[in-house]
Amino acid sequence: MTKSIAVAGKGGTGKSTIAALMVLYLKRNNLTPVLAIDSDPDSNLGTLLGIEPHLTLGDLKNETIEGLKNLPAGISKANYFETGLQEIIEESKGFDLITMGRGEGPGCYCYLNNLVRKFHEDLMNSYKWVVIDNEAGLEHISRRTTTNINSLIVVVNNNPISFHTAKRIDILTEKLKISFERKFVIGNMIKKEFEEDFIRKISELNMEYICNIPYSSELEEAVMKGEPVSNVCDQFDGYLDLIFRKIGGQ
Numbered sequence: 001m002t003k004s005i006a007v008a009g010k011g012g013t014g015k016s017t018i019a020a021l022m023v024l025y026l027k028r029n030n031l032t033p034v035l036a037i038d039s040d041p042d043s044n045l046g047t048l049l050g051i052e053p054h055l056t057l058g059d060l061k062n063e064t065i066e067g068l069k070n071l072p073a074g075i076s077k078a079n080y081f082e083t084g085l086q087e088i089i090e091e092s093k094g095f096d097l098i099t100m101g102r103g104e105g106p107g108c109y110c111y112l113n114n115l116v117r118k119f120h121e122d123l124m125n126s127y128k129w130v131v132i133d134n135e136a137g138l139e140h141i142s143r144r145t146t147t148n149i150n151s152l153i154v155v156v157n158n159n160p161i162s163f164h165t166a167k168r169i170d171i172l173t174e175k176l177k178i179s180f181e182r183k184f185v186i187g188n189m190i191k192k193e194f195e196e197d198f199i200r201k202i203s204e205l206n207m208e209y210i211c212n213i214p215y216s217s218e219l220e221e222a223v224m225k226g227e228p229v230s231n232v233c234d235q236f237d238g239y240l241d242l243i244f245r246k247i248g249g250q
């Protein structure tokens, strides 16, 4: 059975970092194959994982819409697009990556979006774990493009707005009855003096608190230099053990 995790929250809280640490943890513990999905238009999950994506889903959709005008005889729209979909999967050791990329240009994408949905469903089933790094806004949640996810993890940092985002996501997901089996909060770099208050506030949500990931200067430096986080990820193992024990599947 595939287990899927969506990481959400306000921009800058550490979603991509935590998603990357999760993917690398699963890889190092042989809980593979893993599919990483970068669904933030300002994509950087690939960089954090040490992969530069050559083709995003957004590029492919735009190319298809353009290409359709001069499609070779005998090739259907679906054919053309589905061949391209195989190419957007970046294969690495222990995990694959799909980058959603930028949004859509003018033109009708509904047909392609239906093919993407089916492709995603089929694809996700062939992995043990799927980790999705979401965009900062709540669009994917309100548009219900994030569906059938086992665990939703909302990342919160010292910025009080990030707590409000968690609260909004909580309310929205309750209201829409979106199928997340469980909802969690992870603190990132919450200062010691705020931690108690933070945990108390989280207890008012329909979300389970997992842990507070500490600030790491080595991590910050690696990211600043554009290096993959694989060089510095070991120091977070204790926290990741806790996260995966809590969300299950180990």
Ligand SMILES: Nc1ncnc2c1ncn2[C@@H]1O[C@H](COP(=O)(O)OP(=O)(O)O)[C@@H](O)[C@H]1O
Residues within 6 Å of the ligand: 009, 010, 011, 012, 013, 014, 015, 016, 017, 018, 188, 189, 213, 214, 215, 216, 217, 219, 220, 223, 224
């Ligand atoms: N635990 C941490 N220690 C040090 N720096 C961190 C930590 N978590 C995140 N960062 C830094 O904070 C910034 C924002 O993180 P990022 O994962 O890109 O956030 P988001 O994806 O939510 O926008 C990045 O520069 C990242 O390196």
Ligand SMILES: [Mg+2]
Residues within 6 Å of the ligand: 015, 016, 017, 040, 044, 133
């Ligand atoms: Mg990000």
